[in-house]
Amino acid sequence: MxxxxxxxxxxxxxxxxxxxxxxxxxxxxxxxxxxxxxxxxxxxxxxxxxxxxxxxxxxxxxxxxxxxxxxxxxxxxxxxxxxxxxxxxxxxxxxxxxxxxxxxxxxxxxxxxxxxxxxxxxxxxxxxxxxxxxxxxxxxxxxxxxxxxxxxxxxxxxxxxxxxxxxxxxxxxxxxxxxxxxxxxxxxxxxxxxxFAKRKEIVEGEEKEPMLQSMKAGFNYAMKQPLLKILIVISLLINFLFGAFQVGYSFILIEKLKIGAQHFGFTEGAFAIGMLLLSIYFSARKELKYPFLVSKWSIVTLGVIMGSIALPLIINMSYVVTVGFYILLMFIFGASMIVTNTPLQVMMQKMIEDDYKGRVLSILETGAMALMPVGMVLFGYLYDVLPAQIILIVSSVLLIGVMLIMARPSVVRSAHPELAKVTPQLEIK
CATH class of the missing domain: 1.20.1250.20 (MFS general substrate transporter like domains)
Known part of the structure; x- marks a missing residue:
């Protein structure tokens, strides 16, 4: 009952x-x-x-x-x-x-x-x-x-x-x-x-752990779990490399390609609609069986899309085709963001003990917020001195390379041991 x-x-x-x-x-x-x-x-x-x-x-x-x-x-x-x-x-x-x-x-x-x-x-x-x-x-x-x-x-x-x-x-x-x-x-x-919480009960009169020591304990907890540590590193690296997209997207469309404000708004709307539709899909379907593997290939897809943003700078396209291309690209980008984030978030929710969740998630928050302005300043400078297409393509290759290395088959196997029985090639180190 x-x-x-x-x-x-x-x-x-x-x-x-x-x-x-x-x-x-x-x-x-x-x-x-x-x-x-x-x-x-x-x-x-x-x-x-x-x-x-x-x-x-x-x-x-x-x-x-x-x-x-x-x-x-x-x-x-x-x-x-x-x-x-x-x-x-x-x-x-x-x-x-x-x-x-x-x-x-x-x-x-x-x-x-x-x-x-x-x-x-x-x-x-x-x-x-x-x-x-x-x-x-x-x-x-x-x-x-x-x-x-x-x-x-x-x-x-x-x-x-x-x-x-x-x-x-x-x-x-x-x-x-x-x-x-x-x-x-x-x-x-x-x-x-x-x-449904599984937090340790606070015993009255028990000596409380000092704040700084408690924060350090949260960091040590995260670092002692190999898969959790990889998830955090992947999240932080993605946040940094996405600075190339955050700075470059508006710069390319508005400054380089002279896309009108209304049409630029359509591309931004396509991104939000892609996120919304995939969020609805994930809210209705069963939980993914292999979330880490799904996120891995979704991030690779994000890397390909990031590099594709430079395509109209390399290949001559009409204005209408360019706008349509970016609307489609941003729709897929928004959808891929949800396919990346939702499985990883679910994994972290299940992996991290209730008593450490706040401190571990705050490590992600601190790292992401610290890397965001650093990435924006760095890529803002690079876009002023280098061709935009080179920056996006290099960033795209780096993102894909980082993901393939960090989420190599042995790591995927550690996240989903049952996969090795289905696909023996995942045993490769």
């Missing part, structure tokens, strides 16, 4: 979690869209716009290890709710400022820092809680629904923001985000974060 009740609660968690993420992500992205335009309109300065991005990235990079520690040592439900309440207060404060004194860069930057930190604590803690919220058989469904809600928000928020910006005042955007945040708080407060 108790098991039936827990499964019903898990179903409730699946949809509550999805709706909460959809509402909060939609509000956050509409706000981000509006505030970006507002800063550029207010100052006309790319530096001011970049400063807001730094206020978003830098705090996350510095504080991520502490968020992981908190997620492992304290009530995860409390952290998520407090983070969402802090988001609500920050947006409410900015709304009051905008209505009384008018928005200033100082107020916007301060709010961006607070929102960066609250989203960090909420994101790391929620990711650490998946196996506590749902049963093991529905982890893939939970990860897919989470990605689906983010994709819905990515598709819908620019459309809503574009329709409203210029026709309604900034306080309307803030009120939308405020309402979304309040709804998220209400939904999250009804969830049981320990329904």
């Amino acid at each position: 108790e098991e039936v009740f827990k499964l019903k609660r898990a179903t409730y968690h699946l949809w509550t979690f999805t709706i909460s993420k959809l509402v909060s992500s939609f509000g956050a992205q509409v706000y981000s869209f509006a505030i970006s335009f507002y800063i550029l309109q207010l100052t006309g300065s790319a530096t001011s716009f970049a400063a807001n991005l730094i206020c978003s990235i830098l705090p996350r990079t510095l504080v991520a290890p502490f968020a992981g520690y908190a997620a492992d040592k304290y009530s995860r439900k409390m952290i998520v709710i407090v983070a969402q309440i802090a988001t609500t207060i920050a947006i409410g404060g900015l709304l009051i400022v905008s209505l009384t004194a008018g928005l200033s860069l100082a107020a916007i930057y301060t709010t961006t820092v607070i929102l960066s930190l609250t989203s960090l604590f909420s994101g790391v803690t929620f990711s650490s809680s998946i196996t506590g919220l749902v049963d093991e058989t529905r982890i893939q469904k939970a990860m897919s629904l989470n990605q689906m809600s983010i994709s819905f928000a990515a598709i819908g928020s620019p459309a809503v923001g574009g329709l409203l910006y210029g026709t309604v005042p900034m306080p309307v955007f803030l009120i939308m985000y405020l309402v979304a945040s309040i709804i998220a708080v209400i939904l999250e407060s009804t969830m049981n974060f320990n329904l």
Whole structure:
């Protein structure tokens, strides 16, 4: 009877979690869209716009290890709710400022820092809680629904923001985000974060492990598990090499090929639609039997697509064919991202013990956030001094090479020992 009740609660968690993420992500992205335009309109300065991005990235990079520690040592439900309440207060404060004194860069930057930190604590803690919220058989469904809600928000928020910006005042955007945040708080407060959790019980009077020692223990835990260590290294290398795509894609289409803003938007939309459709597919299908193997070839596909972005710079194409080519390419790219991320995320959820999840996931967060600006600066410089097609093709070859080496047959066999019985060639070292 108790098991039936827990499964019903898990179903409730699946949809509550999805709706909460959809509402909060939609509000956050509409706000981000509006505030970006507002800063550029207010100052006309790319530096001011970049400063807001730094206020978003830098705090996350510095504080991520502490968020992981908190997620492992304290009530995860409390952290998520407090983070969402802090988001609500920050947006409410900015709304009051905008209505009384008018928005200033100082107020916007301060709010961006607070929102960066609250989203960090909420994101790391929620990711650490998946196996506590749902049963093991529905982890893939939970990860897919989470990605689906983010994709819905990515598709819908620019459309809503574009329709409203210029026709309604900034306080309307803030009120939308405020309402979304309040709804998220209400939904999250009804969830049981320990329904399926296997965390070590805290004994009253037991001496607590010092914070830095606990963080070090989380790092050592990750490094002592060969497959988990490989997954982390692969994730970080992909994040770095994708800097070539993040910087180069817009540069090539807008500067080199002179693609119009509307048509460029179509290619971005195709990327989001690809992610959305594959998220829906993964949420409906059974869990993959060989997730690591699927992710391996999906990353190789991503490498091929990244190199293909340079094709119109090498082969002469008409404008219509070029736009159509990039729409198709970005659709496949978005779909491949989900085929890559979902299986790896499910593997990590199952491999990492509940008591270490926050700290291990925060290692990924810190590494990814630190490598992102490094990659963007490096590739930004390279695109100024080298032909774009060379950078993309070399980065593509490196990505494919890294994946084939890191996920060589012996590693695949260690991830899926049962595969060796089906395909003996995987025994090759």
